[in-house]
Amino acid sequence: MIVAVIPARGGSKRIPGKNIRPFAGKPVIAWSIEAAQKSGLFDRIVVSTDDEKIAEVARQFGAETPFVRPAEISGDRTATAIVVHHAISWIEAHERAVDYACAIYATAPFVDGEILREGFAILRDSQADYAFSVTTFPAPIARAFKIGSTGHLEAYFPEALEKHSQDLEEAYHDAGQFYWGRPSAFAGDAASRLAASVPIVLPRYRVQDIDTEEDWRRAEYIYRAWRETRQT
Secondary structure: OEEEEEEOOOOOOOOOOHHHOEEOOEEHHHHHHHHHHHHOOOOEEEEEOOOHHHHHHHHHOOOEOOOOOOHHHOOOOOOHHHHHHHHHHHHHHHOOOOOEEEEEOOOOOOOOHHHHHHHHHHHHHHOOOEEEEEEEOOOOHHHOEEEOOOOOEEEOOHHHOOOOHHHOOOOEEEEEEEEEEOHHHHHOOHHHHHHOEEEEEOOHHHOOOOOOHHHHHHHHHHHHHHHHHHHO
């Protein structure tokens, strides 16, 4: 069985009601649910939440909420893998074994069915245990600076200052959208998952973390432009 798990706890502090806030005409979680549906991959699409309002919206758009997420894994510092592992364990205890799971963030409107299918193919064909969406940093991380105790800039990697940018290695970061894996991968720690991972590379224009009001506004601007491009 292949399952999608959409973590969506209540009580968001920086953006109140974030997971069901309207985005481009519908609750933002609806975009993740619809992407999972359109992929045609999943036997179950489960929203893991501790909030009945979120659960109601999830059901309206066709997802399942077969359990209430326990309070001990509903805090703002609970890792996504713990939430997904709990959902997998619940499904296996009440139904049957899970072969693959995909965690899809509730605030990931740039995810669509096509990229979920591509991600699954990458995981399956690589025979890896884990695969997740990544994108490139917009500038070489070797050129990063910090503001020192005196208020002056300091280089993290002074040895890179005299190098041309094209000579510096490209770096990637988590795109914060979706994570494919075998059940065992979600049960392990972050270091073991990374060691067992292959990348699903996304272009930067399809990536926007949504943690603040500024992030939300930027995501709406990017999404509007992306949608117009796809319609032409």
